[in-house]
Amino acid sequence: NEVTKLESQYKPIFSANHYVGCTGSQPSTRGFTCSVWQLFHYLTVQAARTEISQDPLEILQAMHGYIKHFFGCTNCAEHFQAMATKRKIWSTPNKDDAVLWLWAAHNEVNNRLAGDSTEDPLFPKIQFPSQSSCSGCYKQPISPAIMETNWDKNAVLSFLKNIHNPEYISRYGVEHEELLQPTIEKLRQKRMIGNVFSDMDMRMGMLLYVFCIGMMVIAFKLFAFKGYRKKPYGHDLLGKV
Numbered sequence: 001n002e003v004t005k006l007e008s009q010y011k012p013i014f015s016a017n018h019y020v021g022c023t024g025s026q027p028s029t030r031g032f033t034c035s036v037w038q039l040f041h042y043l044t045v046q047a048a049r050t051e052i053s054q055d056p057l058e059i060l061q062a063m064h065g066y067i068k069h070f071f072g073c074t075n076c077a078e079h080f081q082a083m084a085t086k087r088k089i090w091s092t093p094n095k096d097d098a099v100l101w102l103w104a105a106h107n108e109v110n111n112r113l114a115g116d117s118t119e120d121p122l123f124p125k126i127q128f129p130s131q132s133s134c135s136g137c138y139k140q141p142i143s144p145a146i147m148e149t150n151w152d153k154n155a156v157l158s159f160l161k162n163i164h165n166p167e168y169i170s171r172y173g174v175e176h177e178e179l180l181q182p183t184i185e186k187l188r189q190k191r192m193i194g195n196v197f198s199d200m201d202m203r204m205g206m207l208l209y210v211f212c213i214g215m216m217v218i219a220f221k222l223f224a225f226k227g228y229r230k231k232p233y234g235h236d237l238l239g240k241v
């Protein structure tokens, strides 16, 4: 009820009705649970990028509460709560660590579910990010002898902040772009226009514009109201002859 109330109070809110980022290769895979992960990763990153709140647990606590009370998969919810206690969710010291806490927790779930029947064959459960998408996130090349990945957590943090930066997020499937923050491309175009034309240029341009309009009004008054004078043509004279 609260969500519905807020939705009508602040509408329009949603830029699209279907989140294409979590479309599975089969109807039974990905979808909602994938979107829940994506949403909370996005929120931890946004909290770390802004100064709106200094509470490092704001997003993790919201996620913990949501999973505990509303997540349809009871098994998943129990696993998540057990993992939260084991990984000391309530001791997360700052907002960057909250981003990394969720990343590491998600990787633990990925590890547990790798090869599971719920896995989408086109989206295998890997330790995220893959080496091909962020080689700098790995401190040393993965070898079969090393069981645990040696992560460069600073690089992982930058990678996560980058992929969840609203300016870079793909607009594919978006129906109401005006509800979103401008993309980096749009911002660049704006800045380019701003750089090419200085404030002075803009003011001069406006003056010229007003001057031209004024000239047009004067010209219209001078010529339009003096009546139509027929231009004498040679064939008129010849006709009279």
Ligand SMILES: Cc1cc2nc3c(=O)[nH]c(=O)nc-3n(C[C@H](O)[C@H](O)[C@H](O)COP(=O)(O)OP(=O)(O)OC[C@H]3O[C@@H](n4cnc5c(N)ncnc54)[C@H](O)[C@@H]3O)c2cc1C
Binding pocket: 022, 029, 030, 031, 033, 034, 035, 036, 037, 038, 041, 067, 075, 076, 077, 079, 080, 102, 103, 104, 105, 106, 107, 109, 110, 113, 116, 118, 119, 120, 123, 124, 125, 128, 129
């Ligand atoms: C809290 C929670 C607990 C769950 N527990 C279970 C369970 O016990 N059993 C079960 O069968 N299913 C569980 N699920 C569902 C499962 O984790 C997947 O969401 C589902 O199988 C769909 O997988 P997916 O391939 O779309 O990728 P998902 O694992 O849903 O990931 C979505 C996207 O997030 C990104 N991503 C992947 N890993 C990371 C990471 N470490 N950090 C940041 N981004 C990442 C990738 O782009 C990926 O495509 C749980 C889901 C949630 C939200």
